[in-house]
Amino acid sequence: MDKVLEEYNPWNKELNYGTDRLFNYQDIVSFLFRKEIQVITGIRRCGKTTLLRQCMRYLMDKGIPKAQILFIPCDDPQLKIKTYEDLISIIKRFKRKERLFVFLDEVQVIRYWERYLKSAYDADADMKFVISGSTASFFEKDVANYLTGRHIYHKIKTMTYKEYSHLKPDGTLMDYAEWGGFPEIIKADSVEQKKALLSNYLQTIILRDIIKRNSLRNEKAATSLLYALVSVVGGKMNMARLSRQFNLSRSTIEKYVRIGVDAFLLEEVGFFSHSRRKHVQKEYKLYPADYGFCRIINDRFEKGRAMEFAVLHVLDKPSYWSSNGFEVDFVVNNIALQVCAGDGIPSREREGLTAFKKIFGAAGIVLANQTTDSTISIEEFISDPDHYAR
Numbered sequence: 001m002d003k004v005l006e007e008y009n010p011w012n013k014e015l016n017y018g019t020d021r022l023f024n025y026q027d028i029v030s031f032l033f034r035k036e037i038q039v040i041t042g043i044r045r046c047g048k049t050t051l052l053r054q055c056m057r058y059l060m061d062k063g064i065p066k067a068q069i070l071f072i073p074c075d076d077p078q079l080k081i082k083t084y085e086d087l088i089s090i091i092k093r094f095k096r097k098e099r100l101f102v103f104l105d106e107v108q109v110i111r112y113w114e115r116y117l118k119s120a121y122d123a124d125a126d127m128k129f130v131i132s133g134s135t136a137s138f139f140e141k142d143v144a145n146y147l148t149g150r151h152i153y154h155k156i157k158t159m160t161y162k163e164y165s166h167l168k169p170d171g172t173l174m175d176y177a178e179w180g181g182f183p184e185i186i187k188a189d190s191v192e193q194k195k196a197l198l199s200n201y202l203q204t205i206i207l208r209d210i211i212k213r214n215s216l217r218n219e220k221a222a223t224s225l226l227y228a229l230v231s232v233v234g235g236k237m238n239m240a241r242l243s244r245q246f247n248l249s250r251s252t253i254e255k256y257v258r259i260g261v262d263a264f265l266l267e268e269v270g271f272f273s274h275s276r277r278k279h280v281q282k283e284y285k286l287y288p289a290d291y292g293f294c295r296i297i298n299d300r301f302e303k304g305r306a307m308e309f310a311v312l313h314v315l316d317k318p319s320y321w322s323s324n325g326f327e328v329d330f331v332v333n334n335i336a337l338q339v340c341a342g343d344g345i346p347s348r349e350r351e352g353l354t355a356f357k358k359i360f361g362a363a364g365i366v367l368a369n370q371t372t373d374s375t376i377s378i379e380e381f382i383s384d385p386d387h388y389a390r
Contacts, residue, residue, distance in 0.1 A: 025051065068098050070103065102129050114145070117131070117146075159181035177309075179295060180198075194292070226256065229257070270282070294306075328356050345366060
């Protein structure tokens, strides 16, 4: 077992620490010397493990001895960790008098892990925990129920365009828009490599984080539905149509969608309204976690959809709006955004913003290929979204 752990820890070797994330790294390391349990969640392969390694590097740079650092890959089958008792037995072997910094990667596979961390925290054990997981319920249920007031939460996405440009200075907006923001996809040398990696990611997420984790019996139906949903950018959830198309009950479709969102494979965008009732009753839109998935399923590049996703990827808790034939792509901080990646601006895009402003009195922005007197370029916006959406 120690030989397995040596491969993941900096005790006797130099680890690959990757590229620092512009919008996550500084926030995460700023809490490392506090008591709170740090929780890192996000879709598989988005860079959570790399961030954990960078936290270890940060500690060593601050003078923490390597012997006080323990990284445990909870889902490595060689370690055979099933319950919190298995976890305790490993930690006890490495715990000395000095504070131990414990990193638990994909901790959700361990039964009752949250109870152990709560007891260790409440007992003032001289240990700092940083943990990661690849499902939303890992936070909403397991963490929130047991670790309320004891944790700091960090949600990680695939890379934004700004981070892409930092990692690949000679890259282009079109390359990012087409293949998405998974770190290893950005670094891949060829289209063939990108396709192979993305296919592997998608299959692994559906099989391990959705089907096996939730013990789904109808594997074929779940896979077919999820592939269909991931292939569409911003599709409205029409349960009746999906029920007919896949010959599944509405409750089953809703269940599969919930699980897809839980695994961060899908992202929901709800309807904008000051009325809570209307917000809940209206159809929500679904987006893939990364446009790269959509690209490999459809085997073609749809520039308009790709740019819409690139904008969504930099927004915090966006909504969409529609009424009487008018529609707005996104609403964030009471600002309406229309994404137009084609030549020219269709009149319906400006009419949607006008209708929205009449009802809500809020500003609107057209995001287009270039910045003009009446538009902002998509590239300019996604490079610095906070400058405009505030």
